[in-house]
Amino acid sequence: MSEPTYVIGHRKPDTDTVCAALAYAELKRKRGEENVSTARAGDPNPETQFVLDYWDTEAPTLLEDAAGKQLVLVDHNEYSQTVSGAREAEIVEIVDHHRIGDVETSAPIPFRNEPVGSTATILVDLFDDADATIDAQTAGLLLSGLLSDTVVLRSPTTTERDRTVAERLADTAGVDIEEYGEELLAHKSKLGEKSPREMVLGDFKEFEFGSSRVGIGQVETVEPAVVLDRREAVLDAMDDVVSERGYDALLLLVTDLLKEESTALVAGDETATVEAGLDATFSDRAAFLPGVMSRKKQVVPPLETAFE
């Protein structure tokens, strides 16, 4: 059998990225596409591992180097977030819900990007388009991706379509959104067990804004104090990452899921630009961001504008 086409999510995989890859590979097989594999660009986090166990599903295989392979990207469309070797791979399709990034192709390919709360939400449409049924297990995985990305429908990225789709998936999967969602959030991070470096890099994305390289980590938690009480150690870890990777700025969002607000910590030489972008003032390298829950929707766009 020839080399398969790999359906794969972003580095530092989260639940939406892993579950979207699994579900889309499943749909492709139902549509009669043969030789499709699911892959991941890193290890599942504790929340994702809980989801895989709960729905009795094996994790996708780790793809160490994608060079020369055919890739279907889910949940991302920029090279700073792809598996290594992706620049030397052939990108044959993309399904995503983020900003349009820098991936270019030589030939026309299907690219479906929609401004909804999760890639899982879009996949439900693709199942419907193909008249394919979503079984309970797949519904459970898709629901997990949706609830994880939208913080159980509380994040400002949540759309009406996400809510409708979540209800339908919960129905098929046989779980209650709030109950299951709470279990999911409880696994989101065992923060107390993490090192400061793990706090910074656990859910981390790298961006190129014009000629600036900016890293943005996020800790979503019901106990922000666990991070903020170790602030000096976390800032040291951030400084280390900045000097290792040469970022112009590094931001860590410590997001309080219950109060729906974030505290941002900053490292790098571009604090003034970050302040301009976020319309916030850092004192002792921390700024309070009331109402900010979404890196993608509330932090990336203004920072990109400020850096360009």
Next chain:
Amino acid sequence: MSEPTYVIGHRKPDTDTVCAALAYAELKRKRGEENVSTARAGDPNPETQFVLDYWDTEAPTLLEDAAGKQLVLVDHNEYSQTVSGAREAEIVEIVDHHRIGDVETSAPIPFRNEPVGSTATILVDLFDDADATIDAQTAGLLLSGLLSDTVVLRSPTTTERDRTVAERLADTAGVDIEEYGEELLAHKSKLGEKSPREMVLGDFKEFEFGSSRVGIGQVETVEPAVVLDRREAVLDAMDDVVSERGYDALLLLVTDLLKEESTALVAGDETATVEAGLDATFSDRAAFLPGVMSRKKQVVPPLETAFE
């Protein structure tokens, strides 16, 4: 009323790009989106003017400078083909059927790209998704875009979906595909009346392949001799364009619609790279390309690979 959102196609507009802009603006109004205008990034060619007259439709307004405006791009997704000012505009949506280009956005937007024969084909799906009816006039415009881009379903870019959609549109519009298609092709170009420069730049696209800038013009005709008999003058015009615009290579495809083959003329310093890409040998700056009908599918991908 505030500034509208402009639905706009590529520079050097062709029939698909103009009709897609008209039809998508129409659909957006049907979906209840207010304050949507249709624009064009250049003057309609004779074929498009015939289509607009035939279906009793006004041409979109010419947009001279898009800076600061909101744009919905149809039928293109790279800056080398956008209306001027597009880099300073906000791109809020894209519907296309070409390779994925270099347009990036700060926020998530709807981007629907599918490897089918025309943007019109995708729009029919979007009408269906919205449960919106396609009236006879809109069907006529969409059919025109589809038949123009696929050379009346003969180009290798034509998919089964294009054929099915074309039959349905012809039905709604009340025309016969072959008869109407022949009329369309007859207006594609009044080649004999064109200057060599117009032959080169009439249907012209500019690409950035790695660090190289490459222009590719195409004349689709049933009488290739009208161009090839004036070969020296055409090559002179090509040389002029190369020195004015600093291209690394300029290719003119003279495509014989009946024999389904092309003759390529070349200018610029990179003939060896072009030869490698097309797997063809130029003698006296001309190469015969049997079976080549599609710039997008058969010429751009191998050239991009060769230049990178």
